[in-house]
Amino acid sequence: MFVVSLASAVATFALIGGASGVIAASIVGALAVCGLERLSRSGRLGGIGGSRSNSxxxxxxxxxxxxxxxxxxxxxxxxxxxxxxxxxxxxxxxxxxxxxxxxxxxxxxxxxxxxxxxxxxxxxxxxxxxxxxxxxxxxxxxxxxxxxxxxxxxxxxxxxxxVRAGRAGTWAIAPLGLCFLPAFVCLGIAPIVVGVAHDVFARVGR
Incomplete structure (x- = not known):
């Protein structure tokens, strides 16, 4: 990676020369390091073939x-x-x-x-x-x-x-919560309502 970066910088300086060449060589060398590190992390170091604008x-x-x-x-x-x-x-x-x-x-x-x-x-x-x-x-x-x-x-x-990832996670869980809502109503709320209603009607019947 260092060799590629150094070679890129030297080639740039040789092409341009002067003060502008020094700056351009520094920039090209830095870009080469950043690009190679990113490609090596993504496992695509052997498949470089992007367009000029992308690179x-x-x-x-x-x-x-x-x-x-x-x-x-x-x-x-x-x-x-x-x-x-x-x-x-x-x-x-x-x-x-x-x-x-x-x-x-x-x-x-x-x-x-x-x-x-x-x-x-x-x-x-x-x-x-x-x-x-x-x-x-x-x-x-x-x-x-x-x-x-x-x-x-x-x-x-x-x-x-x-923050964006946290919001996305919240929105992703919301549909799942809606799926479980009917079961929660049937198993959690409905028995309580039925039990209370049964007690009320039983007292009224007395």
Whole structure:
């Protein structure tokens, strides 16, 4: 797995070169590791054959991975604007286009608060903007914040998934409860009602 990741990174750097090549190589290496780990866990390592879009484009549910990629590239010493523009090409909307816009605005010298304004307005992505604005002057500190943010996002999504699973379990049990309801009425409630009625009528008859 390490050999494949390293080979992917080296090949990417050889093709692109320069600062952009370093960033792209870091990203490709990280993606290779994540992809191989996922495939090995699912037992499909020998059957890789997906489409280009499925292998290179990160869906909206991959926001924690996008944040991790940004942190990794920042730790390599690359400037945030360049990192954002490159990572943006791997992310689907709305995150991808927003990151690209932020990167281009920062390259033009925009204030961080102004550049991240649109991302800050999106409730699902606002934490990314807040972390970037807080640590605008320090790339290493921003990398630390982004790594922590990625961890928090994963924990939040796990919690949401557990809640959804709990609700699904409740709804799955409900039909089963309805199936047992007639038996409960016949065996649990009906005898009590009959017994009470028998006592009442017996007293009335006296």
């Amino acid at each position: 290179l484009v990160l869906s909206g549910s991959s926001t924690p991975l996008v944040v991790d990629l940004i942190a990794t590239a920042l730790r390599s010493g690359q400037p945030l604007p360049t990192v954002l523009c490159i990572v943006a090409e791997l992310a689907e909307a709305p995150l991808g286009p927003l990151l690209d816009q932020v990167g281009r605005m920062l390259q033009l010298g925009a204030d961080p608060t102004t550049a991240w304004a649109r991302v800050l307005a999106d409730p699902t992505l606002a934490e990314i903007a807040r972390a970037a604005i807080r640590s605008a002057e320090s790339g290493i500190r921003l990398a630390d914040d982004f790594e922590q943010l990625a961890t928090d996002l994963r924990a939040e999504r796990r919690g949401a998934a557990e």
